[in-house]
Amino acid sequence: MSEKQYDYVLATQRAFLHPASPDWYVQQVLDEDSLLIKALEFRGLTASRAAWDDPEYDWAQAKNVIIRATWNYSPQIEKYTTWLKTVSEASRLINPLKTVLWNLDKEYLLDLERNGISIPPSHIVQQGSTSSLPSIIDQLNWTEIVVKPAVSGGGRHTYRLHQNMAGDFNSTFQELVKAETMILQEFQSNILTMGEITLVCFGGKYSHAIRKFAQDGEFRVQDDFGGRVEPYKPSQDEIDLAERAMKSFQPIPAYGRVDMMWDNHNNLCVSELELIEPELWLRFKQTASEMFADAL
Numbered sequence: 001m002s003e004k005q006y007d008y009v010l011a012t013q014r015a016f017l018h019p020a021s022p023d024w025y026v027q028q029v030l031d032e033d034s035l036l037i038k039a040l041e042f043r044g045l046t047a048s049r050a051a052w053d054d055p056e057y058d059w060a061q062a063k064n065v066i067i068r069a070t071w072n073y074s075p076q077i078e079k080y081t082t083w084l085k086t087v088s089e090a091s092r093l094i095n096p097l098k099t100v101l102w103n104l105d106k107e108y109l110l111d112l113e114r115n116g117i118s119i120p121p122s123h124i125v126q127q128g129s130t131s132s133l134p135s136i137i138d139q140l141n142w143t144e145i146v147v148k149p150a151v152s153g154g155g156r157h158t159y160r161l162h163q164n165m166a167g168d169f170n171s172t173f174q175e176l177v178k179a180e181t182m183i184l185q186e187f188q189s190n191i192l193t194m195g196e197i198t199l200v201c202f203g204g205k206y207s208h209a210i211r212k213f214a215q216d217g218e219f220r221v222q223d224d225f226g227g228r229v230e231p232y233k234p235s236q237d238e239i240d241l242a243e244r245a246m247k248s249f250q251p252i253p254a255y256g257r258v259d260m261m262w263d264n265h266n267n268l269c270v271s272e273l274e275l276i277e278p279e280l281w282l283r284f285k286q287t288a289s290e291m292f293a294d295a296l
Contacts, residue, residue, distance in 0.1 A: 007045040008296065009062035010036065011087075012069045014051040028283070029069045035282045036066075039293035052083055059090040066094045066255075066296070070277045074152050077104075094296065095253045095275050102249075103275040106150045106183045115248040117241075118269040120261070121186040124150065125177055133173040134166040136184065144187035147173065149180050160187055188269075190262040196271060197232055197260050199242035200280050200288065203295035204252040206239045208285035231284055238268065245270050254295045255280065 016029045033049055040047040050057050052070045059065060065087050073080035081101070088097040095103075102108050109119045123140055125131065137145060147169075148158040157176060161169055176182055195213040199206055211232035234242075242258040257278040259271045282288045 004061065006048045006062050008040055008047040008064045008066055009059075009091075010047065010049045010066050010068045011052045012049055013072050014053050015072070016069050017049060017051045017054075028279075032280065032282050033068060035289040036068075036292055039289040040296070042290075043293055045293075052080070059087045062091045064092045064094055064296070067100070067277050069279075073277075074149075074156060077151055095255070096251065099249075099251070099253060100276050103273065104151055105181070106148075106152075106272075107181075108273065109183075109270075112245060112248065112270060112273065117245050117248060118263070118267060120188050120263060120269055120271060123184045125182045125184060127177060127179070127181045129177050130174075133170045134163075137163050137166050140184070140186070142184075142186045144189070146185045146187050147176075148183055148185075149176070150183045151180065186264070188261055188263050188271075190264070190266065194262050197234065197238065198281075199234055199238065199258045199260070200256075200278075201242055201246045201253075201258065202255050202288075202291045204243060204246045205291075205295075206234075206242055207288050207291050208281070209234045209238075210281050210284060229281070241268060241270070245273055255292060 010033050012029065012033065016026055019026050019030075022030060037047040037049075048062075050059075050062075052067075053072070070080070081104070084093065084097055084100055087093050093100065102111075106122075107124055109122050110124070113119050113122075121140075121142070123136070125136065133147075143163055145161050145163070146158065147161060149156065152158070159169070173182070195211050197209060197211050199209045201207060209232040210229045212229050238260065241260065245258050246253060246256055253275050255275075255278075257272075257274040257280065259274065260268055261271045263269045280288070280292070282292065
């Protein structure tokens with residue numbers, strides 16, 4: 001082990017570690033990490049960054065490892081889960097391994113629902129299922145659906161379908177479900193006009209919020225697909241729902257993001273609970289990195 005041991009190491013990916021000419025997207029990653037490192041150092045703690053996909057890095061150099069922009073994990077999920085377990089044995093993983101493994105698979109949404117948190121109507125199709133997409137949709141009685149992998153991010157293999165397209169899409173769906181578990185959700189049309197709101201929490205407490213909008217002709221709000229974000233002032237009901245979702249299991253995460261939308265009945269529901277490597281938009285609130293550091 002290296003003689004130098006850091007109090008905190010921020011795990012990112014190699015492409016974000018020392019980029020020669022970062023574009024605006026990568027620069028945001030660098031800026032966000034810098035804000036957190038400065039907040040930790042202000043508290044007398046040492047902090048650094050390392051790439052999760054660097055096989056040579058000794059994670060015992062870190063007393064604590066904070067998962068940040070490890071956004072290339074989903075196509076190599078087995079490698080990633082092995083890395084998570086390695087880090088949790090060599091250091092302290094934040095958020096904890098049990099929380100991260102639970103949050104990796106979107107089946108966690110059904111756990112939230114069982115805990116009284118509203119979610120979009122969702123149905124899991126396990127890997128290897130031979131059920132046809134038209135028969136599944138007929139049983140669900142949904143007019144429009146979203147199909148996506150249960151383990152995914154950034155809009156990978158995410159499709160919006162009308163029920164009359166299910167037959168044409170079935171062969172693609174069969175290939176997808178052969179490779180991985182899929183989740184089907186009833187499409188919530190308010191996403192097109194009202195967007196999605198994201199409330200960031202540290203230690204289970206609300207910090208700040210943003211609102212995400214899809215570009216015209218698109219339903220995915222990620223910036224990979226032309227989405228845009230703007231600061232947002234949530235209502236007390238929205239803050240209460242976010243904090244309730246974050247505190248619905250133990251231990252309460254040190255950091256996390258609650259994504260919400262208005263469903264087809266104009267009720268608020270949780271679309272995602274991001275506890276692994278969420279973008280946190282620390283740059284949108286001056287004291288957010290301080291609150292993050294305090295929670296750590």
